[in-house]
Amino acid sequence: MATAPGAPPVHGPTPIPNSPDTPNPPNAPADPPTDVIHDIGYRAYEGPRLGRGYARLSLFSQSLRGAYGLGRSARSKVLPMILLxxxxxxxxxxxxxxxxxxxxGLPVEYTRYAVLLQAVITLFVAAQAPQAVSRDLRFKTTPLYFSRPIERVDYVAAKYAALTAAVFLLTALPLLILYVGALLAKLSFAHQTAGFAKGLVAVLLLSLLFAGIGLVIAAVTPRRGFGVAAVIVLFVISYGAVSAVQGVAENQEKYDLIGWLGLFSPITLIDGFQTWFLGATSAFPHESGPPGLFAGLVYLLVVCAAVAGCFALLMRRYRKVGLS
Incomplete structure (x- = not known):
């Protein structure tokens, strides 16, 4: 491209008017802004702060419903409903x-009913204890609970109470059916009411004990299948071992020893408590031993110690996974 005489040489391409590379003249208007701020009406939360109590209640309700498959898929409802x-x-x-x-009279006493159907209760605990805690640990979703106003003791207490309530519902509903049926059959009101009350006390302690043992095992075995198998094995082997040793003691006529051996199995522990503390008839034919209130108090103390120990082990377990 030719230049006028005396003009400085032009280096490079000549700028094209209105090109993005052409600088705007000093007095040219600026480009209109493209950024827009939209007012979406955001406001800070002004409602009530529900706090830890509501969080505990919500976790308890969700866990109790989950034990029977409520709010879950239809397949999750099959097993608990069959067991119920x-x-x-x-x-x-x-x-x-x-x-x-x-x-x-009724064919079976209220205090014997749950003991005789211990296999069904064991299957329920084995199936639902891992469902309550194992998935949270396996998928590491437990810290999500603690992003809300909830602490480790709240989580453990809610899970323990939920599974206890689920087992209590499983064991108390048949007793209620027996009680209503006994009244319809016009059996003695006072006798049936006393037996029903003793049965409720027994299944309450059974629910606390079985739920605690099941949760402790499930909390240390994050994989659900292993948790189910471990719970079944513990309950079956402990009862089988105690029954075998009791049979040997009975053959050797060591009847006092038979009763004390019941302290080493969950189901015989409950049976011994209701036999010597509540005055019920033992569900096991060879169950004999130290009569009187002293044995009943020992059984009650062992049950309470086992429940407290399960709660303490759960607290320790969740401290190890980093929950404050």
């Missing part, structure tokens, strides 16, 4: 027999 039906079916049959045959 298996617990209630014998009671319904007994009530029908008592009403239509004019029996003078």
């Amino acid at each position: 039906g298996a617990m209630c079916a014998p009671a319904l049959i007994m009530v029908a027999v008592a009403v239509f045959t004019n029996m003078t």
